Amino acid sequence: MKVGSKLLVNAPSGVAEMALALEIELPEKALTRNDPSLARLIERAAAGEDAAFEQIMIYSQQRVLTLSWRMLGNEADARDASQEVFLRIYKYLGRFRQDQDFFAWVYGITLNVCRDFLKQRQRRSHRFIFFPSEVEQHVVDAPSDRDDAEQVAIGAQRRELIMKALATLPYKERAAIVLRDVEGLTTEEVAQILKSSATTVRSQISSARQKIRDYCRRHLQVELHHEL
Secondary structure, eight states, X not given: OOTTTTTTTTSOOSHHHHHHHTTXXXXXXXXXXXXXXXXXXXXXXXXXOHHHHHHHHHHHHHHHHHHHHHHHOSHHHHHHHHHHHHHHHHHHGGGOOTTSOHHHHHHHHHHHHHHHHHHHXXXXXXXXXOOOHHHHTTSSOOOSSHHHHHHHHHHHHHHHHHHHHHHTSOHHHHHHHIIIIISOOOHHHHHHHTTXXXXXXXXXXXXXXXXXXXXXXXXXXXXXXXXX
């Protein structure tokens, strides 16, 4: 079974496409965590049916890709991490219990893989990669007028600034705020995934939000100073 041979490998390539993928919502017909169809797919995949596992990948790949991107901050690592995530899901699917939340289980594996990638990055002393200026113009379509162009540019800069701010957060704070504020999980669900308490998660999220606000404020002040 070549995990991702037809899905992740053939997903849109390029930083612009990955950036746009962050804004794409799940398809209307995507399986939810309590969908009986998902439970049947998991049973079939755990029994060794490759077609069922590929369906699970289809329903999970966007969640994995976007979470990996937000945790790691660049396309190459996000794609490599996603491949590793699905290899681990394939390997350990037999251990999944039907009374568990499947997507919470997938999020947990994704975060573990991202943590491993971050450790490897630190050992290699690679710097964090953000949206390159030469491809930033391709993130959005050309607007119809100047006012729209300014709004689009502001929106793109804001997203880039937040991504950079996320990169400065400690791993646990980054994971907590991404799962809670971006992925839309409840505090209790985040605590379960991070194997922590709801109180600790609330504290981590509060700290992360404040650090992001401070980072953005400092950046904007410096930018304004340069403009003057």
